[in-house]
Amino acid sequence: MTQEQKVSVGIVGASGYGGVQLVRLLKEHPFVELAYLGGDSSAGKPYSDLYPHLGHSINLNVEAIDLEIIASRCQVVFLGLPNGLACDLAPPLLAKGCKVLDLSADYRFTSLETYSKWYGKERQDQAIASTAVYGLPELYREEIKNASLIGCPGCYPTASLMAISPLLKQGLILPETTIIDAKSGTSGGGRQAKINMLLAEADSSIGAYNVAGKHRHTPEIEQICSDLAGHEVRVQFTPHLMPMVRGILSTVYATLRDPNLVRDDLITIYNAFYRTSPFVKILPGGVYPQTKWACGTNLCYLGIEVDPRTDRVIVMSAIDNLVKGQSGQAVQCLNLMMGWEESLGLPQMCFYP
Ligand SMILES: NC(=O)C1=CN([C@@H]2O[C@H](COP(=O)(O)OP(=O)(O)OC[C@H]3O[C@@H](n4cnc5c(N)ncnc54)[C@H](OP(=O)(O)O)[C@@H]3O)[C@@H](O)[C@H]2O)C=CC1
Numbered sequence: 607m608t609q610e611q612k613v614s615v616g617i618v619g620a621s622g623y624g625g626v627q628l629v630r631l632l633k634e635h636p637f638v639e640l641a642y643l644g645g646d647s648s649a650g651k652p653y654s655d656l657y658p659h660l661g662h663s664i665n666l667n668v669e670a671i672d673l674e675i676i677a678s679r680c681q682v683v684f685l686g687l688p689n690g691l692a693c694d695l696a697p698p699l700l701a702k703g704c705k706v707l708d709l710s711a712d713y714r715f716t717s718l719e720t721y722s723k724w725y726g727k728e729r730q731d732q733a734i735a736s737t738a739v740y741g742l743p744e745l746y747r748e749e750i751k752n753a754s755l756i757g758c759p760g761c762y763p764t765a766s767l768m769a770i771s772p773l774l775k776q777g778l779i780l781p782e783t784t785i786i787d788a789k790s791g792t793s794g795g796g797r798q799a800k801i802n803m804l805l806a807e808a809d810s811s812i813g814a815y816n817v818a819g820k821h822r823h824t825p826e827i828e829q830i831c832s833d834l835a836g837h838e839v840r841v842q843f844t845p846h847l848m849p850m851v852r853g854i855l856s857t858v859y860a861t862l863r864d865p866n867l868v869r870d871d872l873i874t875i876y877n878a879f880y881r882t883s884p885f886v887k888i889l890p891g892g893v894y895p896q897t898k899w900a901c902g903t904n905l906c907y908l909g910i911e912v913d914p915r916t917d918r919v920i921v922m923s924a925i926d927n928l929v930k931g932q933s934g935q936a937v938q939c940l941n942l943m944m945g946w947e948e949s950l951g952l953p954q955m956c957f958y959p
């Protein structure tokens with residue numbers, strides 16, 4: 607592909623953690639040209655002032671968010687902003703002919719009533735929101751290929767849904783027995799300063815938060831679980847903050863309908879379900895994933911176990927929250943939207959240890 611044939615791409619929210627992952631991935635993507643980096647408090651600064659380690663390869667300034675400028679330069683726009691801002695920017699960008707991939711929650715919900723209840727913002731853009739596709743390629747690959755607007759999933763929902771989808775889609779579990787115990791690194795909270803993310807607070811300590819259906823990812827997970835099961839599903843989701851920077855480990859428990867199913871049956875079922883998904887790695891029996899294995903990659907490792915004493919299946923899912931849980935998944939969606947190979951420009955080998 608020549609320089610002129612490359613697709614020009616902009617990142618609004620380039621100064622954040624999602625933004626800097628996108629910069630890393632898109633700069634190395636063979637079919638993409640970075641044409642615009644936008645921010646709020648960082649506008650006007652050279653990008654290398656924010657991230658000096660990228661000074662050798664990113665020679666762009668962060669610019670103010672100006673829709674005319676963005677649309678005149680970019681065919682595709684990634685929005686990496688706090689929740690509640692993308693729904694003001696996406697409609698005019700779409701009207702100007704851009705494709706939009708939003709990393710926030712603004713376009714993840716089919717019901718704007720549910721969105722408003724959890725995110726506290728009244729919305730008028732139901733018509734546009736209805737055209738958005740939930741950006742989890744392993745479940746909605748064909749829909750993503752034809753979409754102009756993608757609502758990229760949250761990090762906890764990505765890890766959790768990858769673990770539970772084959773079970774729900776094939777009716778293998780009693781859905782209401784589903785328990786999701788998930789742990790995240792601190793980068794999941796973004797780059798803005800927060801007291802609970804200080805080293806002195808987060809290091810050498812683990813704790814749950816937003817327990818008993820109070821985390822905003824609960825309705826997001828339930829929406830997709832319900833879609834897969836074909837009826838309304840409630841799950842028990844408990845997030846934990848871990849003393850590490852990157853990664854999510856989501857462990858899902860559910861009761862099997864058929865107590866005769868054994869681990870190897872389920873491993874076969876998972877391999878078949880994800881046979882066309884290049885980023886999903888089903889581990890052999892007795893091997894359980896670690897977040898470190900996914901670090902910096904767009905992979906999702908799944909470990910599967912059955913406890914015959916309780917008839918429960920236990921699925922462990924490990925991802926990098928900033929890559930498969932956010933920016934990498936958005937690039938995976940871009941590849942599909944453009945008709946490119948799904949794995950183009952996306953790392954599959956972690957740095958280790
Ligand atoms: N971190 C994660 O693991 C995941 C995050 N997400 C979602 O992705 C989105 C981005 O997250 P993340 O990168 O972590 O966030 P960060 O807090 O690291 O970055 C936020 C970005 O938004 C910009 N911004 C903040 N306030 C405004 C405003 N009022 N107007 C315009 N721009 C603004 C900031 O610009 P500036 O610095 O110039 O002020 C910055 O570029 C969020 O919606 C988040 O929920 C989704 C999945 C995973």
Ligand SMILES: CC(=O)N[C@@H](CCC(=O)OP(=O)(O)O)C(=O)O
Binds near residue numbers: 689711
């Ligand atoms: C560790 C941590 O703080 N994680 C964040 C989730 C990040 C994310 O994916 O949030 P969005 O749905 O808004 O995109 C949290 O629990 O709020």
